[in-house]
Amino acid sequence: MDLIVTRSRALLDQRGAGSIGFYTSGQLFLEEYYSLAVLARAGIGTPHLDGNTRMCTSTAAEALKESFGSDGQPGSYDDLDHTDVLAMFGHNMAETQPVQWMRVLDRLDGTDPPRLVCVDPRPTPAARRATVHLAPRGGTNVALLNALLREIIRLGRVDHAYIEKHTVGFDELTKMVEPCTPSWAQDICDVPAARVCEAAEILGGADRLLSTVLQGVYQSHQATAAAVQINNLHLIRGMLGKPGAGVLQMNGQPSAQNTRECGANGDLPGFRNWENDDHVADLARVWNVEPTTIPHYGPPTHAMQMFRYAEQGSIGMLWISGTNPAVSLPELSRIRSVLSQDGLFTVVQDLFLTETAQLADVVLPAATWGEKTGTFTNADRTVHLCDKAVEPPGRARPDLDIFLDYATRMDFRDKDGGPLLHWHDAETAFEAWKKCSAGRPCDYTGLSYALLRGGSGIQWPCTAQAPRGTERLYTDGITWADPDTCEAYGKDLVTGAPVSVVEYRSLNPHGKAVLKAAEYLPPHEEPDESHPFHLTTGRTLYHFHTRTKTGRAPQLNAAAPDVWVEASARDAQALGCHEGDLMEVTTPRGALRARLRVTDIRPGLLFVPFHYGYWDTPAGSRPAAGTPGRAANETTITDWDPVSKQPLFKTAAAALRLVERGDGTSAPAPTTAASAPTDPDSAPATAGGRAAYASQAAVAEENDSEGSAQ
Structure with missing residues (x-):
């Protein structure tokens, strides 16, 4: 820590606050994110703070801001129990939120099952159970959604009273989607027009419509534009704020919502608007600093731009906590080159010696959940308390302790000379955060550690007026879209150009929801003769992100020990290839090698799971330079959505050879879930084995054994 502080002070003296950047996770606790945001924004004074939520959930936040003026999930997980139509847009729930999928299975197998509409190019469990499954060509989500909106409007399945009272922009939306017929969508999306009509009938006829959205939308071309059209679907149908009727713009990580609330994702804490001087002044009051201390002269730096600054040399120190960009970011050869630069001082704070940690100058061993205390918030705003169960091993320390140690050694002070971070443990940090959240959409002032103990979580806002929390937002109109209170004024959905406060006031003077239309544009990279396939990446049930933990769990590793590439039976036959053949996937950026899995994926599309790093094993060695590795992100493109700045992992042109x-x-x-082979006899069934089972007797025997040993 002495070395980190010495380097920090030298950079601040020589090059200023913009020479230091922080890149964090979606897996820490709220108290840790908030402490990081305070020390970065008001201590260092840097605009360079973002989370790997930029890879998974920034589009969700941006879409909510565009439609409702503020982040914050309108719906509740309990809506799954009440809906009569469930729509999953680019959301492989069975593998990305398997606990939620069990809840859906209860409904689907119950006495009053909802109809299910699934939009996914792969044969996911949801696709197999769907009333209508739409498998569009990569990068065409906006075209498909515009066609669905057009049909719902044409059929008259809109709530005009709700639209008039609570929204602006309906005429512009109607005009934009009018040419987007099902036949037009069929030509672009390669989805039968009849199926588009059938899906529109179901969505338009629902009494209680619930939509869930994830990476098939967020990591694809025109990400925010597509996510906003799903919000539009709910707004024109008046399907918000009541049981079973809502939208869940989901998160891909357990505490990604906290990253956004606390401002560790590139925004200001408490969903404040960095362009609103009153919001900045209010935050400065909470922190007891001058407003000029908080960088707000331009938009906060997003992660992809931070790595560009590091590549160019303007960022001289990059502190990475709880994430593994040497596997998770696009175009990995470039990322390895950036992290390996002599001029970049890299700090990595993590549990294991990850691929990124092996490129670092300093590694700080951090504690994980169960080894520390803190709160985390689900995507539906449910706040939970996690109490420490065991001490962290060795010299590992909670992330909060690491950040507080750094702030103390750097001697960060408020304007009266007191400690800038005046808290000393998780509970006092939580109390400090409550003051920061007061009066904002994510108001925590009614919560406490005592209230959170012993229950199953409480949804914010939780205040004196709502002491047991708030199950759903927007039950009586739109709350935070007023020009004086909104988190953002919005952006052009095609170019990403910011909307000025004057434009926003003119468009939405009374703070209604905005029905923002978007034209469809083709992806930036399309298949051609040399790269005839679309390539998409994603997750599998048995691993999480870059396998930092799941790759070390023997049962999970055995279920999916190495990378593979999925292709359709038709494409495999055309190439003369079979299950288990070693293939090379190549894009203009790089290549990877993987065994072939032949599935019912849509023809022309390849799928590769992104979990596997450059190394053969979590502790293995690198292949020789220039040798195709096994990481999906060797091949993905350095390109991002213009609004949310989320990278486009789902749209790349690729070649496949034996x-x-x-x-x-x-x-x-x-063989479970979306990776099931077309021929079930071509691969042994994935099974857990006896080691996966536990019983009271086995646990008692183990405890007795440990007691005897002690």
Whole structure:
């Protein structure tokens, strides 16, 4: 820590606050994110603070801001129990939120099952159970959604009273989607026009419509534009604020919502508007600093731009906590080059010696959940308390302790000379955050550690007026879209150009929801003769992100031990390839090698799970330079959505070729969920085995054994 502080002070003296950047996670506790935001924004004074939520959930936040003026999930997980139509847009819930999927299965197998509409190019469990499954061509989500909106409007399935009272922009939306017929969408999306009509009938006829959205929308072309059209669907149908009727713009990480609330994701804490001087002054009051201390002269720096600044040399120190960009960011050869620069001082704070940690100058061993105390918030605004169960091993320390240690050594002070971070543990940090959240959409003032203990969580806003929390937002109109209170004035959905406060006041003087239309534009990179396939990446049930933890769990590793590439039976036959053959996937950025899994994925599309790093094993060695690795992000493009700045992991042009014939063994892909082979006899079924089971007797025997040993 002495070395980190010495380097920090030298950079501040020589090059200023803009020479230091922080890149964090979606997996810390609220108290840690808030402490990081305070020390970065008001201590260092840097605009360079973002989270890997930029990879997974920034589009969700941006879409909510565009439609409702502020982040904050309108719906509740309990809406799954009440809806009569469930629509999943680019959301493979069975593998990305399997606990939620169990809840959906209860409904689907119950006495009053909802109809299910699934939009996904892969044969996910949701797709197999769907009333209507739409499998669009990559990068065409906006075209498909515009066609669905057009049909719902044409059929008259809109709530005109709700639209008149609570929204602006309906005429512009109607005009934009009018040419977007099902036949037009069929030509662009390669989805039958009849299926588009059928889906529109179901969505338009729902009494209680619930939509969930995830990476198939967020990591694809025109991400925010597409997510906003899903909000539009709910607004024109008046499907908000009542049981079973809502939208869940989901998160891909357990505490990504906290990153956004606390301002560790590139925004200001408490969903404040960095362009609103009154909001900045209010935050300065909470922190007891001058407003000029908080950088707000331009938009906060997003992660992709931070790595560009590091590449150019203007960022001289990058502090990475709880994330592994050497596997998770696009175009990995470039990211490795950036992190390996002599001129970049890299600090990595993590549990294991990840691929990123192996490129760092300093590694700080951090505690994980269960080894520390703190709160985290689900996507539906439910706040939970996690109490420490065991001490962290060795010299590992909670992330909060690390940040507080750094702030103390840097001697960060408020304008009266007191400590800038005046809290000393998780509970006092939580109390400080409550003051910061007061009066904002994510108001925590009615919560406490005592209230959160022993229950199953409480949804914010939780105040004196709502002491048990708030199950759903917008039950009586739109709350935070007024020009004086909104978190953002919005952006052009095509170019990303910011909307000025004057424009926003003119458009929405009374703070209603905005029905923002978007024209469809083709993806920036399309298949051609040399790269004839679309390539998409994603997750599998048995691993989380870059396998920092799941890759070290023997059962999970055995279920999916190595990377694979999925192709349709038609494409495999055209190439003369079979299950288990070693293939090479190539894009203009790079290549990877993986065994072939033949599935019912849509023809022309390849899928590769992104969990697997450059190394063969979590503790293994690198292949020789220039050798195709196994990381999906060797191939993905350095491109991002113009509004949310979220990278486009779902749209790349790729080639596929045979490297060598398989020896009769199958690809290392699980046979469950979307990776199930077309021929079930071509691969052994994935099963847990006896080691996956636990019983009271086995636990008692283990405890007795430990007691005897002690």
